[in-house]
Amino acid sequence: MSDRLQRVFTYHRLGFIVCCFFLVNAFSIRALATDIAARTLNKMPSRCLFKTCLLVLLAILTVTIPGRVAHAKGLEETSSQPCLEVGKVIEAAKSLPLGDSFGVVSSLLVEESASAGVRLTAFEENQSFVYAVGSITPPAGSPTGSNEQESHARLIRRIIILKPSTFIVDDEVRDVTSNKPVDWCLSSLEAPKISMRGGRVGSDQSEVYWQTVMPRKFVARVAVIPDKPLGSTYQAIETATEKVPDGIRFIHVLSFQDRGSHVPSTRIILNEAKDQILLTLMNEGKTFRLALPPPDVGAGTIAIPSKGGKSVLEDRPLASGILPHGPEGAHLLDLWDSDYRGSKPPLWDIGRPANELMKLVNEGAIPRCRVIDLCCGSGTDAIFLANKGFDVTGIDIAPTALSQARRKAAAAGVHVHWLYADVLAPPNLEPFDFIYDRGCYHVVRNQNLAAYLETLRLLSHPETRFLLLASRSAEIEANTANSGVSEEEIRFDFLKLFDLESLREITLESNKEGGTQPPGWSALFKRKDPK
Numbered sequence: 001m002s003d004r005l006q007r008v009f010t011y012h013r014l015g016f017i018v019c020c021f022f023l024v025n026a027f028s029i030r031a032l033a034t035d036i037a038a039r040t041l042n043k044m045p046s047r048c049l050f051k052t053c054l055l056v057l058l059a060i061l062t063v064t065i066p067g068r069v070a071h072a073k074g075l076e077e078t079s080s081q082p083c084l085e086v087g088k089v090i091e092a093a094k095s096l097p098l099g100d101s102f103g104v105v106s107s108l109l110v111e112e113s114a115s116a117g118v119r120l121t122a123f124e125e126n127q128s129f130v131y132a133v134g135s136i137t138p139p140a141g142s143p144t145g146s147n148e149q150e151s152h153a154r155l156i157r158r159i160i161i162l163k164p165s166t167f168i169v170d171d172e173v174r175d176v177t178s179n180k181p182v183d184w185c186l187s188s189l190e191a192p193k194i195s196m197r198g199g200r201v202g203s204d205q206s207e208v209y210w211q212t213v214m215p216r217k218f219v220a221r222v223a224v225i226p227d228k229p230l231g232s233t234y235q236a237i238e239t240a241t242e243k244v245p246d247g248i249r250f251i252h253v254l255s256f257q258d259r260g261s262h263v264p265s266t267r268i269i270l271n272e273a274k275d276q277i278l279l280t281l282m283n284e285g286k287t288f289r290l291a292l293p294p295p296d297v298g299a300g301t302i303a304i305p306s307k308g309g310k311s312v313l314e315d316r317p318l319a320s321g322i323l324p325h326g327p328e329g330a331h332l333l334d335l336w337d338s339d340y341r342g343s344k345p346p347l348w349d350i351g352r353p354a355n356e357l358m359k360l361v362n363e364g365a366i367p368r369c370r371v372i373d374l375c376c377g378s379g380t381d382a383i384f385l386a387n388k389g390f391d392v393t394g395i396d397i398a399p400t401a402l403s404q405a406r407r408k409a410a411a412a413g414v415h416v417h418w419l420y421a422d423v424l425a426p427p428n429l430e431p432f433d434f435i436y437d438r439g440c441y442h443v444v445r446n447q448n449l450a451a452y453l454e455t456l457r458l459l460s461h462p463e464t465r466f467l468l469l470a471s472r473s474a475e476i477e478a479n480t481a482n483s484g485v486s487e488e489e490i491r492f493d494f495l496k497l498f499d500l501e502s503l504r505e506i507t508l509e510s511n512k513e514g515g516t517q518p519p520g521w522s523a524l525f526k527r528k529d530p531k
Contacts, residue, residue, distance in 0.1 A: 082155050082171040082250065083235070084108065086188035090206045093165045093256035100326035101130055101161075108169075109134030109157050121427060124319035124420075126330065128304055129288075130161040131318050133295055156295040160302075160318075162281065162288050166266065167254040172295055174247040184250040185235040186210065192236040194220050198252075199236055207259050213251040213270055213279070217241045249294065253281065276300065289315075299420065316399040317406075321421030323397065333397065340378065340400040347510045348439050349377055353384035354509060356469055356522045357436065361388055365524075366467075369433035372459055374423050375440035379405025379416065386414035390434075395419040395426065424451040431461040438469040439508075442485050449493065457497060462529040466498060471508060472519040490523055498525035 088108050095104045106120055109132055122133040135156045158170035173182050186192065188208075192201035198211040199220075212218065218238045225233045240248045253268055271278040276293040292300040303315035324332050339346040360366050361384075368389045373382040376394030378401050386392045386409065394416050396402055402418050409416050421427050423440060424447070435456065444452050460466065473484035487503065494500070501524040508520035 082157065082173065083185045083187055084169060084252075086186060086190075086201055086203075086208050089167060089208055089254060090203070090256060092161070093167075096130070096161065096163060096165075100329075101125055102325045105130055105132050105159060105161070106134070108132075108159050120322065122299065122319045123322045123325060125325050126333070128163055128313055129302065130159070130163070131299075131302075132159045133157070133299075135296070158292070158295045160290070162283070162286075165256040166281065166283055167252075167256070168279070168281075168290070169250075169252045169254065170292060170295060171250040172247055173249075174296065181239045181241070182248040183237050183239050184252075185237045186252075187233055187235050189233060191224075191234045192222060194222060194236055201234075201236070202259060205259055207257050208254055209257070210252050210254045211266065211268060212238060213253060213268060214249050214277070215240045215242050247294075251277065251279075251292075255283075286312075314400070314403055316403040317418060317420040319421065320395075320419040321427040322425050323420075323422055337398040337400050340398050340404065345378070345511060347512050348508075349380070350509050350511050351380060353381050354438055354469060356506060357381055357384070357438070357467065360467060360524070361385070366434055366465060370430075371434040371436060372429070372432045374435065374437045374455075375443075376405065376418075377401050379408055379418070381436065381438060382416050383409050383412050383414055385436075386416050387412065393417040393419060393429070393432070395421050395423060397422050423455055424448050426455050426459065429459060431464065432459055433461075433464055435459060435464060435466045437467070439471070441468055442471040442483070445485065445489075445493075446483070453493065453497065456494075460497075460527045462527050462531075464527040466494075466525040466527070468494075468521070468523040468525070469506070469508065470521045470523070472505060472521050474519045484519065485521070487521075490521060494523075494525060498527055500525055 088104075092101065092104045092108055095101050102123060102125070105123070105125075109120060119136075120132070120134045122131065124131045133156065135154065154174045156172045156174065158168075158172075160168040160170070162168070171184060186201065188201045188203075190201055190203060193199050198209065200207055200209045202208065218240050220236065220238050223235045223237055225235065238250070240250070242248075253266060255266060265283075267282040269280040269282075273291075275297070276291050279290045279292060281288045281290075287305055289303045289305070290300060299318040299320045301315055301317050302313065304311065304313035306312050323329065340349075345351070368391075370391045371385055371393070373379075373385070373392065373394045376382045376396050377398070379394055382392045382394040382405065394402075394405060395418075396405075397420070399420050402420055405416070405418055409418075419427065424444060441452065456466065468490075470490070471484035473486050490503065491500070502522070503524075504522045506520045506522045507517045510517055
């Protein structure tokens with residue numbers, strides 16, 4: 001039965017009950033109150049008692065009719081009450097084949113809110129999926145009315161769209177100081193149908209089905225908000241009944257279909273590890289395997305195996321920052337990653353740590369500290385530093401390189417925090433004590449020097465050391481892969497932010513067989529103290 005017909009049927013039943021009310025109780029509401037008072041004083045005749053009992057039965061029926069939508073108070077979206085609009089899900093699903101989905105997917109993450117700090121922190125789109133993360137944090141001291149106790153709650157939403165039209169919505173509410181239960185809701189213009197762990201809701205042309213993966217225990221209901229510009233808005237509301245010290249996590253899988261089309265069956269397997277959720281989805285012959293830590297802890301990984309034995313997508317990290325997007329951005333990402341998908345490693349991947357780095361560390365010029373390796377590639381230098389006791393973060397824009405780095409680090413028995421992100425738009429990180437760049441600066445300099453220098457500023461603090469190994473411009477030397485930089489350019493680019501400790505001409509190491517190795521620079525800087 002369609003939503004419209006069901007509402008009509010419900011209204012007919014309600015009208016029938018109202019008619020029965022006036023037929024059985026042919027006197028005013030005031031008279032009914034008098035009857036009840038008389039009953040209290042033991043003065044009610046038996047025939048009035050019959051009427052009252054029948055009226056009570058009818059009143060119970062009006063609130064227990066099967067399929068009825070309760071006119072309960074709906075949720076107002078706040079930083080601790082995550083809501084998702086069905087219309088935006090449908091809009092996002094329809095926009096995926098049209099190209100850059102950044103704008104429409106962003107609208108699923110961060111609702112317009114003048115009273116909260118809204119921030120998009122990660123985005124990636126490729127042929128198989130779209131990944132995005134956003135967070136909402138209310139400003140300190142902001143008025144919250146009845147939600148005053150929850151003013152420090154923080155919502156982090158992760159969206160993963162498995163193409164063509166399966167959505168994973170991972171909402172985590174952190175820092176909840178109130179003892180009140182936390183709700184999640186799905187808003188729509190049509191009345192939703194709730195099942196055991198999910199439900200469906202549709203419009204005239206489309207339908208959205210959802211399954212609730214987490215929490216394990218919750219209570220579901222439907223509410224209606226009548227005072228909306230476009231008419232009544234319905235909400236399917238789920239209230240978590242489990243108390244978790246660190247916060248509440250809601251994970252839902254939604255499928256979008258045109259009305260009347262085949263509805264694919266999605267099988268979901270959930271395993272909870274110590275620090276992450278392991279989620280497997282099987283749909284229309286495809287299998288997706290995801291490892292999802294809490295969104296504010298890490299990005300996680302994704303793999304898409306195939307029946308033929310060859311993986312559609314190797315197990316690799318999800319984005320930790322906002323990556324280049326749109327047709328041009330997708331082309332650049334594929335170009336940078338293709339260097340690591342060949343049968344031979346790229347020329348700069350020499351399979352051992354750089355001599356300049358080893359010399360600096362082995363001589364004790366750089367003590368153990370927090371270090372970030374910009375454009376870390378397959379991770380050889382980062383793993384060397386981790387072996388020496390450094391707290392290492394490696395960042396690169398090539399997911400295949402990072403997958404290789406993860407395997408090499410596991411084989412070496414060391415831990416490195418690998419980030420799939422753009423060095424020109426890095427995620428929000430605490431400043432580091434040591435920054436290392438081998439081969440990144442001279443590549444991105446002609447693309448966006450200002451963004452690179454801003455990254456150095458954000459990732460450093462006064463006294464941070466910075467080792468730069470860059471290609472050196474030379475007319476005679478064989479350096480055709482990238483245009484090098486001159487001493488004057490290095491001094492002009494960095495001396496506003498850093499003091500130069502040393503600058504030497506070196507030969508950059510490569511795995512090129514025979515021939516002349518490219519010339520390079522070794523520059524060691526220290527971040528200036530603004531005082």
